[in-house]
Amino acid sequence: MLRAAVLVVSTTAARDASTDAAIPALKDVFATDGYGKWDVVETSIVSDDAASIQKTVSQWTDAVGDDSKLINLVVTTGGTGFAISDVTPEAVSELIEKPAPGLVHGMLAASLKVTPFAVMSRPVAGVRKRTVIVTLPGSPKGAKENLQAIIKMLPHACVLAAGIDSRSLHSGGVRKLEQRAGITGSIACQSHNHGGHGHGHGLVRHAQPAHAPLSSPLSNNLSLGPTRRNRASPYPMLSVDAALACIKEYTPDVIETERPVDQDLVGFVLARDVYAAEDVPAFRASIVDGYAVVVPKHTDEQSASKSSNRTLSGIFPVTSVSHAAPDEAKVLRDGGIARITTGAPLPAGANAVVMVESTVLYSTTEDGQEEKEVEISAADVRDGDNVREVGSDVRKGHLLMQKGERITAVGGEVGLLAAAGVQRVTVYRRPVVGVMSTGNEIVEHTARPPSELRLGEVRDTNRPTLLLAAQEWGFATVDLGIVVDQPQTLEQRLRDAVRQVDVVITTGGVSMGELDLLKPTIERALGGTIHFGRVTMKPGKPTTFATVTVKEPDNVSDNLAVGGHSTRRSVRPIFSLPGNPASALVTFHLFVLPALRKMAGEHPHGLPRVPVVLSHDFVLDRLRPEYHRAVVSVGADGVLQATSTGGQRSSKVGSMRGANALLCMPAGPEPLKAGAKVDALLMSNIRSEL
Template identity: 30%
Template sequence: MADSPAVPFAASSRRPPLLPLDDAIAQLLAKARPALPSELVSTFDADGRVLAEDLVAGLTVPPRDNSAMDGYALRVADCAAPGALLKVAQRIPAGTVGTPLLPGTAARIFTGAQIPEGADAVVMQEDTAAIAEEGGLGSVRVEIVPAAGQWIRRAGEDVASGDVVLRKGERLTPAALGLAASIGFDRLPVARKPRVALLSTGDELVMPGEVAPAAMKPGAIYNSNRFFMRALLHRLGCEVHDLGIVPDRREATVEALREAAEHNDLIITTGGVSVGEEDHIRAALQALGEIDLWSLSMKPGKPFAYGSIPRSGRGDAQGHCHVTGLPGNPVSSFLTFLMLVRPFLLTLQGASRVTPEPVRMRADFDWPRADKRREFLRARRNAQGGLDLFGNQSSGVLTSMVWGDGLVDNPSGQTIRAGDPVEFIPLAALLS
């Protein structure tokens, strides 16, 4: 989708219509391009990073046919019936190369060792009986009739030279790091970590540990958003600059955003994006830059803003800094991060896949209250293969995010009856 022009919120007191979530995501992802520059990092340290270039194999893996078992390499033609007796002519540990296998002989071989020329099968040692003989390697009785090719790993069955083994835009996993190492990469080209400034607004916020529960003033709440936001950002490979709690004053908000914009790729604020007199993020963002998105057709999570702030050039980057304003209610903040900020940050890193595929599942609950907004209901899978719903779907009940293991993506205007198929997004896919 093409970028939409900035909405002139200051020119009118009328609120714009709520933006459909899919439209908001499309506009956000367009704003996240081009991706961040790349850097080389140790393969040991690249877990979760986004690959910036295709990785091409410069060798074949495995380079030669090798044994998948400890046992005996032999010729199938020498074992036409169970009980064939073969002379053990050589011993081949992994890392050594044997000599060509003569008819009527076998080679004692170990897992990973190269198959000697002439052998066309490996029999595991459990299907043999070793016969010791003085002054040599002895003989072996083969108790089965082997099949040609059994227990042999073929050269190139994992990787062929010239293969693209990992593609640009992939998020690296532990398995991917092992695969990269198997073709000789000790360093990998990845997108630079996004630099993200995190700040909370609200005079009611108190940090755990600073005030005991019994000493909390009326109206005060602990700042839970700051904790899960930092954890979510670290899981996405971000360099987090935590700016703490900003007072509910326009001047303080403007100054915090101005300073953060100079050295960060993205600023995330929680709270202060609604329409109350103490909500200053929108006004501060308009004073410093522009707002492109505001208010989503999403429940929970309607008060969401996206904009940008030009840099003065005092920092270490030119251009502009992205800003996302998230709601203050913890569930709303959590869900808008997962549905909007997460794909934005992955796109900023050049990731090729930024949203998980939902799973079709059976609802084992009733949801009779259709809403005009698209809803994300906290649910979890049950032993019967269906979904149970958390009893309180309020945007302030963070317990629902701990109890649930996923979200029911319910379209606007849609009721749900027990037995209906619904779209379910596992939280594991969103939190990886």
Template identity: 35%
Template sequence: MKTLAQIAAELQGYDPQAMTAEGVQHFLSQLVTPVQQTLELPLFEALGRVLAADVISPFDVPPHDNSAMDGYAFFGQELVPTEAASPAALNLQVVGTALAGKAWQGSVQPGQCVRIMTGAVMPAGLDTVVPQEFVQLQRSGDVETITIPPGILRTGDNRRLRGEDLMQGKSALQKGELLTPARLGLAASLGLKTLTTWRPLRVAYFSTGNEILSLGEAPREGAVYDSNRYTVFGLLSRLGCQVIDMGVVRDEPHLLEAAFTEAALQADAIITSGGVSVGEADYTKAMMKKLGDVAFWRIAMRPGRPMAVGRILPLKSAACASSTGASSYEKNSTSAGAVMFGLPGNPVAVMVTFLAFVRPALLQMMGAITEPLPLLKAHSSEAIRKKPGRTEYQRGRVSTAPDGALQVKTTGSQGSGVLRSMAEANGLIVLHHTQGNVAVGDEVDVLMFEGAV
């Protein structure tokens, strides 16, 4: 386990007072390690969890050639090539019906076909299906025939091949994949009742500050209601974390020490908001330093310049809290401790730093395969002022222009305390470190919110 100093020494150009967004992401990727405990979960309980082992297909999927359409199955070699001088319609006699769930047991001769339902096993030798809406059906007594117009099919059309989805012995799902509804369905198609997953990540969260009100408290001058707890709770819940809500902690040393200690004993990661800005008259930074290995950064970004990261070390004896006011806790050097993310206090800055930095780090801790969220390209419908030398995340709303192209505009005032601007946005306009002013019509990158916020 590397210390923060060791990680910093390996990061080229590391400057805690001038961190780039890319530098922060690289640092955090070296700081965190995945959980190791696994759970065997029924499929109905596995949604959002991370696979801890590859899933190998126990059989071919589909297990047999089958029809992709309701229609008629026949020998594809009977089709007249479309390049023939005078392509002709194909007339076939219907000799039976193949239903899904049971193989048809009859035999088929040239000039004959079998009515077949979607998913039904292809009768032996037959390799092509014509959709029922493409044919003309004639009846004469007990005899049914169909006529297939020329030039509408090729041999093998509308047949699903055995194993074309999954082949026996091949990987169906990979270790580290998040279990989405589609992946749960794929596991169910293999007859699996349970999946081996990493246990959910435990994340403790609390807000700091004497000016923070919990819901239900009476308003008072200079105080604000705590919105960050609810946005962070939502962000963590969307990610599948087990959230430990520790409420609001006032700027008093013994309360902060007790909160950090309790959080480190319970959680894999700790998130706080507030108390990390330069020159703030509170005790949060001092307590972070006392209880752990913590770095304080000024990031070249907007919003969200101040941030603290590191580890809070669990203590050997939680009983010390009641007898000594927690001041004589002994750090447990045998444990790596809980990873800590100290976020700014402004509501928008909390969400932006979470999306840009904390979310990828937590996914890595969850054992997930981590990939940067894809950036959407859209044309700016307004001019945006931007100085090179920092990464900016502007709240934006993406829509479709009359010509069908994607366009984006900001949601008004971009102050880091303007929470409405985030609620009205469906993505963040990402203006990169070296990027300058944006003119109307310029293409910009947008980090979409869907599935995260």
């Protein structure tokens, strides 16, 4: 870890630290854009005073002793403008021993892309002792943007300033340094944007394993404009099986958490075996309505003898009543019986229960309200008859459920755990899913009355459809709204999303248009890794799977990862699905659901696969395997039959209506005839034609 310090130069903030927003903004940049390389170990606020600035910076840079305490980077924010009080550049310049004009140029170039007023900033940068110093603007937004512009190069500068051997560090050339920093130089960008199909760098990319993380961006460089964009996708085409293997490899593993045993436990998978905390029942209880009695205990020889008489008959006084409710323990008096209800505890001394059907009321109390005596005539009454013994259902310490079992709403698991006194269990945390639609043309489906859409507007169907699909599979969701095709807006909304949810789903913006911004934003702005950007399938060819690394808080809740101050990092999967409605829903079930189920500890990860018989001819795509939307039903002969939902164009919303399966259709020149067998992936229950 490299150690950084942040100095805020602001007279206002020095008087009231609560007014400062720069420190949290810069800490966020180190955590989010620094790829886990930075630890902010010092922060301070001083007034706009040259002596105060120099004193604090010198204390950080001039400390001697343990190298593990070395401050590698000092960033200041504030005092770089033209105001009379702005003295930071002058104060810091006197301290710098080796100027770094390249860092200054990089910051100014980035700022000028945002606003022409960047020319009013006066940053300085350089090295003092073994520490790199950079001055940033005073506005939190400007400071953040300037630091983001150079943060990928700063580790290289800092380790050189700290004294590492430059020859070994530079071995492998500039390309290796760029790859190590997670950036791409201008020459590499141009080669990609001109096709990248000749010898050299293009071959290196395609020589990588098909699902390996890419070491430098393949996506369009948005700063070069539409004339320099890729005309064909630079991403290798993966088979569906290879894409699924990639998702399995790079989707985060399960996380254990503890939850109470209640109705909200449904859907969770146990992370550890669960044992009974107490006996069930905890007392000897009657399993019928009747009368608790005392019967002689026979020896084994007597029990085996057919001549042994176990008939209980006579007139018995009713000496007590035992109901299935908390009460003091009753004691059965000699010669008496006790009226008892189902589930009630046996009175002390009783060892059997005679069913009420084997009795006759003999006499009542004087008011006629209660039984006084009951006549019993019951044959073959034995010790323990109609009695549930302690622990006869569940014994304390008995294994109730095993690791990997899923809690359902219909299987009685919650009732079993509750009955055995289990109050909390360890389960796998279920990921929270966020869904975002992208595109300037997308509007809320309720935004306009019928027939009043403006030219080019499209009602958002993907977002509500995918939110409901995730919920149907038992996952909590967050509606991330609609995002316009604007790079800075999309970047910020994605940054917010990966801090708010565990898995992000976007639709649209993954094809080859100049406004298809998802891949460049994920790869270039967020520093994410695009594991694949095309799949050989119909529909859904441009489906994209990526991961980004985010700072994980200490106080992760059972479902949502927000807040906190930890330096731990976590991986967030991003699934960028096609914008066509049918494609989005098919690829959700085929690719997103296995990732969600893996993170939740469920098995199998994918949809259940069953063989079906085609009920009619199916036309095949000549080049790509197709996942055909269909209805699978069971006929009178018990055979599963599949019927198409109709036209399968990827933009055709109606093709998903009523579909409960995806048929795995091969590519081929000729139709598959009725009666042919194929595999079907079941999205919901099989229908019955009986």
